[in-house]
Every structure is written in structure tokens, then in C-alpha cells.
Amino acid sequence: MAHRIQASDYSILVSDKSVLTEFSEFLESNYSTSKKVIIADTNTLEHCLPVLVKEVPSLSDVEVIEIEPGEGSKDLSICASIWETLTELTFSRNDLIINLGGGVVTDLGGFVASIYKRGVDFVQLPTSLLAQVDASVGGKTGIDFMGYKNQLGAFQNPVAVFINIDFLRTLEKRQLVSGMAEVFKHGLIADKAYFEAVNATLSNVDFETIVATSIRIKNDIVQADTFEKGNRKLLNFGHTVGHAIESHYLETEEELIHGEAIAIGMLIEAELSVIKGILPDTELAEIYAVFQPFFPLKNIAEAQWEPIIKLTHQDKKNHGEGINCTLITLLGKGVINQFTAATELTKAFQNYHIRITL
Ligand SMILES: NC(=O)c1ccc[n+]([C@@H]2O[C@H](COP(=O)([O-])OP(=O)(O)OC[C@H]3O[C@@H](n4cnc5c(N)ncnc54)[C@H](O)[C@@H]3O)[C@@H](O)[C@H]2O)c1
Numbered sequence: 001m002a003h004r005i006q007a008s009d010y011s012i013l014v015s016d017k018s019v020l021t022e023f024s025e026f027l028e029s030n031y032s033t034s035k036k037v038i039i040a041d042t043n044t045l046e047h048c049l050p051v052l053v054k055e056v057p058s059l060s061d062v063e064v065i066e067i068e069p070g071e072g073s074k075d076l077s078i079c080a081s082i083w084e085t086l087t088e089l090t091f092s093r094n095d096l097i098i099n100l101g102g103g104v105v106t107d108l109g110g111f112v113a114s115i116y117k118r119g120v121d122f123v124q125l126p127t128s129l130l131a132q133v134d135a136s137v138g139g140k141t142g143i144d145f146m147g148y149k150n151q152l153g154a155f156q157n158p159v160a161v162f163i164n165i166d167f168l169r170t171l172e173k174r175q176l177v178s179g180m181a182e183v184f185k186h187g188l189i190a191d192k193a194y195f196e197a198v199n200a201t202l203s204n205v206d207f208e209t210i211v212a213t214s215i216r217i218k219n220d221i222v223q224a225d226t227f228e229k230g231n232r233k234l235l236n237f238g239h240t241v242g243h244a245i246e247s248h249y250l251e252t253e254e255e256l257i258h259g260e261a262i263a264i265g266m267l268i269e270a271e272l273s274v275i276k277g278i279l280p281d282t283e284l285a286e287i288y289a290v291f292q293p294f295f296p297l298k299n300i301a302e303a304q305w306e307p308i309i310k311l312t313h314q315d316k317k318n319h320g321e322g323i324n325c326t327l328i329t330l331l332g333k334g335v336i337n338q339f340t341a342a343t344e345l346t347k348a349f350q351n352y353h354i355r356i357t358l
Contacts, residue, residue, distance in 0.1 A: 002015035003215075005216055008139075009157060010157050011161070012163065014163040014208060014215065017051060021055060023125070024055065027059075027096075028058070031095075034096050036062045036063075036098060037097055038065070042068060052125070062098075065082055070104065073104055078143075079108065079143060082108075082109075083116055091120065093117055093119075099123065100125045100127060101131070105131075107140075107143065107153075119156065124161045128171055132179070134218065136215060137218050138222045141156050178258055178259025178260055182214065187331075189235070189326070190234070190333075190334065192330070195290075196331075202294065221235060236326045237328060238266030240323060241312060243311075243315070245264055248308045248311055256298060270328060271347075272338075272340060274351075276327065278338075292356070305345075309345050323340045323342070
């Protein structure tokens, strides 16, 4: 059964590949005379583009801009080369960018679209689990800069999002596991029953229901606070530390992918919640019991704690009173604006280290 979720001024459709027929009709009704480009990375070009073109034949002769897979493509130089291509194509305000890929393509393509000629329309066709459950909703677009994640970006909504669950069939297992980090996060900040239900079905996950449920949770939070002045910060649980870990290892041979870093970030921030006396130790133990067999939890050497903690100072939520973390007080209950000293964070890293090496 297809799911339709209404975000502020755009719809998100979640279904099997029949969603692409709806996409085709959407193009016919709204963009039949517009120029279009598809942005894809090498993998989605190989695995997803043929499916897309088969279901939407009108896209068969559309220009495809191919980028390298991976976080390294969320870079200003890649944006510049795409803007050059759009300029050469005399792309105008009435034209449409179609982003076909994981969160890297949807973040980059959304950002490129939001800046070019002060904004052209774009559609998101997210193809990874992470992009489907998370990057598909909320209007955040962006790229990395000077080694910092999402340092440059804009809030810009797509005109629509079409999610074909069948695209997940070609996604590597490591990437599927990574996407599940955000699914668990949605449960941990807002819905304990969802957290436990997902855990109970890990061997046979119903992705269509999971994607739709996660989007609904995120959408409800975003609708109430689009520009992250208040409760939208709930979605940052695990991300202050997780982004710092991701940025830190981005520069090394041991690169962690997004969800792997966020899973560790959630555990360290849950440790912090216990240190601050707002989360019972039994709840923390329950999160470890779910995460430890599921995620590849990296043992972060003591020498890395300080440089990682330094990176948390760049977090966009900070404003002078320490590191601003979103923590949890129970499974299913997030709490924002928990200002944290570097010493508390060090202790949280230490407790994580002890627990996963026990
Ligand atoms: N804007 C937001 O709200 C938001 C939310 C969460 C994450 N993000 C961003 O998303 C990015 C991570 O997204 P990601 O995990 O999707 O990474 P990604 O885009 O790099 O995709 C992961 C890998 O899977 C491949 N892939 C994607 N779909 C595939 C498919 N169907 N079949 C085969 N291979 C496929 C990609 O080529 C890539 O190698 C990060 O940059 C993060 O900051 C943004």
C-alpha cells in the first residue's frame, strides 16, 4: 500500500516501484516543457537509473550529471562544476533538477538547486535507506567545508519526494545497517514502541512501513519547528558527537559511514544522559543490548577523544554556554538544549570505551 505524507508544501510518496509511475505523471502535469537534469552517483547511475528510465521513458534522453559516490562529493568544487553544466545548458528558473541517489546526492543536488539562479525546482528520489528515512524530509540541503560536515547549506524544500523502496535491493548491507541508525533514533527520541518493534523485526524488516513511520515522526517534529529554533533539535540526538566522529575519521584511512558514526554518537550521548543523571542506567543498558549486536561499534582510542571533542565545538547548535547536546531522559523521550562541558564528554567517551571493551 502506498503511503502519502504531507510535508509543509510538498508530498512524500512511499511505495514500491509503482511510485515511479506517479512520478512520471507528476512530470507530465508540471514539467512537460521544462529542461531536466538528473544528478546521480556512479552506483545509482548503474543500479537505479535504468529502472527509473524504464518506468519514466520521457527521461531517456535527459542529461545525467554523474558524481563520484561518497561524502567527498559534498564539496564546493563539485557544486561549481554542476553550476557550470547548468549554465552551459542555459538551465532556467522553470527547469527541474532530479536527484537520484543517497543522502550525498540529495544534499548536494538540493544545495546546488537552492543556489543556482536563487533557486530552481528539484525533486528528490532517495535511493539509500538513510536518505529515504531521513534526508527525504525536512528541507536541509548542504555540503561539507574545511573538514566540517554540512558547514554550508540552505533550508530548501523539494517540490516533491518519490520513494521507491525497491531501490534498496541493490544497496550494500553495510549501507542498510547505517540507515537503521536514524530509524532507531526516531524511536529513541519520540516513540519507545517503535524502537522496540523495529528491534523485534530486525531479521525481517518491512522497509515500506519503516520508511513511512520514520518519515512521519520526523515530519511531525519538523512541521512544528522548521528552522530548528526549538524541538527540531530533538533530531540531533547522537549527532553532536556522531558528526564529530564522522568528520574526524573522514580524514583517515578508517572512514566510518554516517549511520555507523551516529550509532556511536547516540551511545556516547546516552552515556552523557546517564552522567547528567537524567537517564536511568537500565535504559542505557537496553540501548546497548540492541545496538551492540547490530552496529559495528568502533572502539575509539583515548588519543582520539580530545580531537573529536574539539570538533563538537563547531556544532551549529552551540552558543557560548558549552556544547549543546540533545539527550534522552527515557527510551522514546528526547530533551533539547543540554549544555555540556568537555569534561563530561570525556567521561562519556570513557564509559563507552569501557562498556564496549568489557
Ligand atoms: N538533509 C538531511 O536532512 C540529511 C539527513 C541525514 C543524512 N544526510 C546526509 O546524507 C549523507 C549520507 O547519506 P547516505 O548514507 O545515503 O550516503 P551516500 O549517498 O553516500 O550513499 C551511500 C552509498 O550507497 C550507494 N547507493 C545509494 N543508493 C543505492 C542503491 N539503491 N543501490 C546501490 N547503491 C546505492 C551510494 O552510491 C553510496 O556509495 C551524509 O552526507 C549526511 O550528512 C542528510
